[in-house]
Amino acid sequence: MVNITHKSPSLRKAIAQAIVKVSSEVTIDAIVNRKVPKGDVFEMAKVAGLFAAKRTADMIPDCHPLPIEFTAVSYEIKGLEIYVMVEIHTIYKTGVEVEAMHAASVVALTMYDMLKPIDKEIVIEKIQLMEKKGGKSDKKKYFP
Amino acid sequence: MVNITHKSPSLRKAIAQAIVKVSSEVTIDAIVNRKVPKGDVFEMAKVAGLFAAKRTADMIPDCHPLPIEFTAVSYEIKGLEIYVMVEIHTIYKTGVEVEAMHAASVVALTMYDMLKPIDKEIVIEKIQLMEKKGGKSDKKKYFP
Amino acid sequence: MVNITHKSPSLRKAIAQAIVKVSSEVTIDAIVNRKVPKGDVFEMAKVAGLFAAKRTADMIPDCHPLPIEFTAVSYEIKGLEIYVMVEIHTIYKTGVEVEAMHAASVVALTMYDMLKPIDKEIVIEKIQLMEKKGGKSDKKKYFP
Amino acid sequence: MVNITHKSPSLRKAIAQAIVKVSSEVTIDAIVNRKVPKGDVFEMAKVAGLFAAKRTADMIPDCHPLPIEFTAVSYEIKGLEIYVMVEIHTIYKTGVEVEAMHAASVVALTMYDMLKPIDKEIVIEKIQLMEKKGGKSDKKKYFP
Amino acid sequence: MVNITHKSPSLRKAIAQAIVKVSSEVTIDAIVNRKVPKGDVFEMAKVAGLFAAKRTADMIPDCHPLPIEFTAVSYEIKGLEIYVMVEIHTIYKTGVEVEAMHAASVVALTMYDMLKPIDKEIVIEKIQLMEKKGGKSDKKKYFP
Amino acid sequence: MVNITHKSPSLRKAIAQAIVKVSSEVTIDAIVNRKVPKGDVFEMAKVAGLFAAKRTADMIPDCHPLPIEFTAVSYEIKGLEIYVMVEIHTIYKTGVEVEAMHAASVVALTMYDMLKPIDKEIVIEKIQLMEKKGGKSDKKKYFP
Incomplete structure (x- = not known):
């Protein structure tokens, strides 16, 4: 694990994206109209993403534990593709790129x-x- | 969470893939020759994958906790792409697809x-x- | 931790309740109409409950780890009180009462x-x- | 998750309470005299509370991870009710109310x-x- | 991770030991008389051991997750040495040796x-x- | 948990050691030549140690959560003994001794x-x- 004791904290931001490609417009409709049997896909997946952002250092060996001070999860639908965007901010000595990618x-x-x-x-x-x-x-x- | 109390356990297997695309042959060489400063990439990432396989129900809301009874992580290099393959087996009432994808x-x-x-x-x-x-x-x- | 090696698995169910008492009808309206700034309260709290059900043995010292095979979270509004109901099923040697209470x-x-x-x-x-x-x-x- | 990057850290304290109501004086006696078969209830539950305080951000979606710098668990018996008090301190940008309630x-x-x-x-x-x-x-x- | 899908479950037991060697009789007295400022050492350490037993697969890469069905922690004082004994039972396809050692x-x-x-x-x-x-x-x- | 709100952060370092004693030169050879069936022992155990360092406060009741800012795992073979050394640094109000011992x-x-x-x-x-x-x-x- 890289030594960061000598570094100074500063505002760090990252946005990562994941693309979920479904096979049919029916799937998109079910999501948007909250008709998926397991529940509201966008709300539930957002919660999983919030937890994941906070648990990145628990999953990725060399990631430093750091104070996640802002997380936002948003979605954009483009045809059969759903763009997941996760934005994370911290004030710390290292960045939050992997945290954002992990959450996404x-x-x-x-x-x-x-x-x-x-x-x-x-x-x-x-x-x-x-x-x-x-x-x-x-x-x-x-x-x- | 889907009710699986009435289902019978049986052997379930899944293989999932992730592709890591690097930008240069230099990166591939560093991995293969174990010259990456943080350590042996394939061995270390495998361990992270083993833990991830076991912690899937902790990360994905509707996943049932289940006895992971086999996990294998393998790699194949094709040009600048590294194919990560994760194979998981269980004997349980539900499959291990998401576990394999999460680990990958x-x-x-x-x-x-x-x-x-x-x-x-x-x-x-x-x-x-x-x-x-x-x-x-x-x-x-x-x-x- | 109580020894359960000699016990036989059987279907076990539990329902637990928690009551959240708010101070104003305005709060109830915000929940129902999904106007709470942090997001959809019922959907997001349900996800937290699903994870909590699965992590009970991680939080309560003497709880045995067990296969949670069904979890449902539901809500009922009675005036300023919101009744949270969590139902959990397993087929195992011990019950899921504490799991349901923990999730609730x-x-x-x-x-x-x-x-x-x-x-x-x-x-x-x-x-x-x-x-x-x-x-x-x-x-x-x-x-x- | 609320953005707290612009906030300044300061000393934050919270005390939360939970009330455990038992049905008989016999139960109270067993606790006080350390005759409960599973062990010393007050000591063991305190440990579970210490861990819970530290894992709040792992359980509650919008809670920021923060440095728990003091936790105390105390008990007061009033008839058949046991008052659990958890006090938590931090120096951070946000409070520890939910942490104290979660631990309690x-x-x-x-x-x-x-x-x-x-x-x-x-x-x-x-x-x-x-x-x-x-x-x-x-x-x-x-x-x- | 070794493939155990083909194995049959049976009763498995393990006892592991750790020895804590202190430097003075004063320390032993403080433990026995419950005068250690942080609390009752034997009771609190037992709880940490119960959790550790259950979380072994989370800490050791190749350990299979398994149903811990009994855990007992006991102590024996011999001069300045405290013998910690942890006994674990399961009915599963693989043993609980590492679980007992991890808990100890x-x-x-x-x-x-x-x-x-x-x-x-x-x-x-x-x-x-x-x-x-x-x-x-x-x-x-x-x-x- | 000891109150550290009044303390000032400073650079803290700790090195802990664990000794793994094997019974035969054959075992040492298998490790060094990466012939152990489960994988590269030194690389894989290092990853487990990195995670353990970060999760100490999750395992030991009174440990404060703290920002692990450097972790190094090294090995030295002396006959049939393998010396594991873990060095951890932080800038915080309390030390990382237990973190280093836990990781080791x-x-x-x-x-x-x-x-x-x-x-x-x-x-x-x-x-x-x-x-x-x-x-x-x-x-x-x-x-x-």
């Missing part, structure tokens, strides 16, 4: 799990970092 | 975390179920 | 946490076992 | 679990915040 | 942590398996 | 678990604090 992956997996009784062909496509701010190098796209 | 995603995220100091452009692609056996419908490809 | 308490605490920005006077009342079935003594009320 | 609930549930072999009629009454100090509004009662 | 180590570490304010020279000696029963080979000593 | 014990237990199919006589000897720096009293040996 768990949101996507929860959606998969809730939807598999009604759609057998779901794939999780591209879990990736979209933005980070703070630290040595920004990767600007959303944060002005 | 955590293996991939651990690789991402270990590699990001040396490669800033890694993307995790396609977390998907490859095979399942047991339960109402098989999805045969690897299991004969 | 975490559902109630999540509601408290989500509602405290809009209502400072919430109290959690009566966390209690309502029903159990299976084992030496039933406590019948809901299970026929 | 787990102490009470542990007592319930340890006592149910000898008393079938235990109810957990009123889990509530008694005091908080620091943050926008104090709720003074114990803290001078 | 956590009991010992908890004692160390509670005692270090009053004794700076504590060492944990010999964490070892004393007995196992069931499986291919017994290691008999205590189990007749 | 989990590294040792993981080695035991991975090696027991090929060596039945492994004992974990002496889990002890070797060094600490920061706080009221240093225990100097390695830190200059």
Whole structure:
């Protein structure tokens, strides 16, 4: 685990994305109209994502435990693809990129799990970092 | 959570895949030759995957806790893509598809975390179920 | 921890209740109309309850780890009181009473946490076992 | 999860209470005289409460992880009611009210679990915040 | 993780030991007379051991999750050495040796942590398996 | 739990050691040459140790949760004994001695678990604090 004792805390932000691709418009309708038997997919998957953000250091060996000070989960539907966006902020010595990616992956997996009784062909496509701010190098796209 | 009290246990298997796409042959070489500063990527990510397999019900709301009775993590390198395969077996009333996908995603995220100091452009692609056996419908490809 | 190696598994059910008492009709309206800033209270608290049911043995020293095979969380509003009901089933050697009570308490605490920005006077009342079935003594009320 | 990156840390305290109501003086005697078969109820439940205080962010979706810097669990017996008091301090950007209530609930549930072999009629009454100090509004009662 | 799907469950028992060596009779007296400031060392460490037994698969990569069906923690004082004994039973396809050793180590570490304010020279000696029963080979000593 | 709200954070370091004693040179060879069937013992046990360091407050009742800012696991082979060394740093109000000892014990237990199919006589000897720096009293040996 990288030594960060000498680093100074600063505001760090990250946005990660996961794409959940369903096979039919029927699945999208069931989500939007809250007709999925296991419950409200977007609300339930968000909660799983909140917990996952906080438990990243428990799952990824070299991640430092850090104070997650903001997490937001949002969704955008584009055809048969649902874009999951997770934004995390902290004031700490290291960034929250992996935390955001981990949370996005768990949101996507929860959606998969809730939807598999009604759609057998779901794939999780591209879990990736979209933005980070703070630290040595920004990767600007959303944060002005 | 779906009621499974009335179901009978049987052998259930699942194989899930995640693809980690790196940006340079240098990254592949560092992994294979165990030159990544954080450690042996394949061995360390495997351990994260073993834990993740066992903790799936802790991360995904509707997953039933179940006795993971076998887990194997393997890797295949194809150009700049590393295919992570996770195979899980149980004898229980419900399948281990989400467990295999969850473990595959955590293996991939651990690789991402270990590699990001040396490669800033890694993307995790396609977390998907490859095979399942047991339960109402098989999805045969690897299991004969 | 009580020795249960000699016991035979059988169907065990439990229903536990927690009562969340808010101070104003405005709070009830915000919940029902999904206007609480932190999100959909009933859906989000349900997820916390699902996880809590599964993690009871992690929180209560003498609880045996057991296969939670069904969990349902439901709500009933009576004036300013919200009745949280959690029903859990297992087929195992010991009952799920404490699991149901633990889940009900975490559902109630999540509601408290989500509602405290809009209502400072919430109290959690009566966390209690309502029903159990299976084992030496039933406590019948809901299970026929 | 509420954004707290802009807030300044300060000393925050909270005291929460849970009431465990037993059905007989015999139960009280067994606790006080350490004759409960599962062990010393007050000591064992205190440990469960210490862990619960620290794991609140793991159980309640919107709770921020924070440095628990003091936890005390105490008991007061009034007739057939046992008052569980949990006091928690932190120096952080947000309060520890839910942490104290969560810990109090787990102490009470542990007592319930340890006592149910000898008393079938235990109810957990009123889990509530008694005091908080620091943050926008104090709720003074114990803290001078 | 070793494949155990083909194995049959049977009664498995293990006893493990850890030795906590303190530096002075004063420490022993403080424990026995419950004068250690952090609380009743034997009772509190026992609880930590109960949780540790149940969480072994969460800490040790290749351990299978299994139903812990009995755990007992006992202590024996011999001069300046405290022998911690943890006995665990399960009915499952694999043994509980590592579970017993893990629990014994956590009991010992908890004692160390509670005692270090009053004794700076504590060492944990010999964490070892004393007995196992069931499986291919017994290691008999205590189990007749 | 000791109140540390009034203390100031400073750099704290600890090194703990565990000794894993195997019964044969064959075992040592299998480790060094990565021929142990369960995988690369040193790499896999290191990961278990990284997680254990971070989860100490989850296992030991009175340990404060704290930001682990550096962890290193190293090994030294002396005959049939393998010395496991875990070094942990933090900048916080309390030390990381128990964290280092806990991580060392989990590294040792993981080695035991991975090696027991090929060596039945492994004992974990002496889990002890070797060094600490920061706080009221240093225990100097390695830190200059």
